[in-house]
Amino acid sequence: MDAVTPLTAAAPAKRARRKQARPGELLEAALALFVEKGYAATRVEEVAARAGVSKGTLFLYFPSKEELFKAVVRENAGRHVADAMREVAGYTGTSAELLREFIQRWWTQYGGTPAAGLTKLIMSEAANFPDLAQYYQDEVVQPSHALVRRIVQRGIERRELRDVDLNLAAHLIVAPLVQLVTWRFSMAPCCPAGLLPEPLALLAMHADMVVRGLRRE
Template sequence: MQTHSYPAARAPATPAARRSQRKQVRAGELLDAALALFVEKGYAATRVEEVAAQAGVSKGTLFLYFPSKEALFKAVVHENAGRPLADAQRQVAEYAGPTAELVHEFIRRWWTQYGGTPAAGLTKLIIGEAANFPDLARYYQGEVVQPSHDLVRGIVQRGIDRGEFRPVDAKAAAHLIVAPLAQLVTWRFSLAPCCPPGTLPDPQALLAQHADMVVRGLSLHAPETA
């Protein structure tokens, strides 16, 4: 006679565990609502009452999670830009293949994990409002911009150290690699909705060509310029 084994029944969640799960879900809903409104309206024009209403809670409930609009914005940046960046740092550290392939993979993943998502609107937002909210701009610089540049500089230096890339100023190269990425998402959330279709090439095709040009420019066998 054939016997069957069944997994042990999972113990029901405790009241404390259920409360913790509800808090995590609600915090996520508030962050999603805040991201959508910040990107659509900008930081100054977004009111916490609107965020709470869009998330289906009261303003008082929102303040239980985030004590101010500034704290809410910083949490949005951390969750939607800082956390994916930390994931990218781990992926780069674990990559074992050639650096040229790493450049292509990094730029592809940048698009799928940030550039092609609603979170990329934060780049355009901070560029537009940095002068009016310097504390938020400094936070974004420390949470997103500087770590991004450090990551790309590390990729370039990896190629140099392995003898795959020619010796260049890795810091300057990082700026040159990142600048088109920032321009692409700025375009996406500003002029692109107002322009005729086809004004800008397909973003993924454009990024693939960008990665190819970066690799060719850094190649150890690239011709020297005068």
């Protein structure tokens, strides 16, 4: 009997871990399907099946497809922006270094990951789902711009960067990042390999031009 006890005790623990893992698995499956098929064409049944659970289990965690999509956005995009904003407050390097790091980390944490497909999805389906587009704007776009404005403002206050319009600076810094992921999920699969430069090299040059343009004379 003693030999059986550890196996018997382990079974509930395994089920508990499985239950805790389901939200993450559902979000991963939902992200893949949303990026692959778009929001309108993705059915919750498909998400549940890809995650290996029933539709009823999915609705225990996410009461609707809209709430599931919002959770995907929060987990794969909004969370990174919030983390970066907290890190800026404690950053000890120069603002030029911070700008370079922001652009590089944007690619490694978002632009170069499957989650970047959310950008193209929103641009494609915003007219049909304005509430979701507004949510993405509130959760990702505006916080991203606020983060860039904070970095540039930091440089101005420390007299490392020249005084510029913060809103315009944020748009100019972010626009090439959006263009890069739009290309990646639209034209790149149809174009010859090598037509677009290596992303990190392109972003390094973008960061260099931004820093040189903002540096005080």
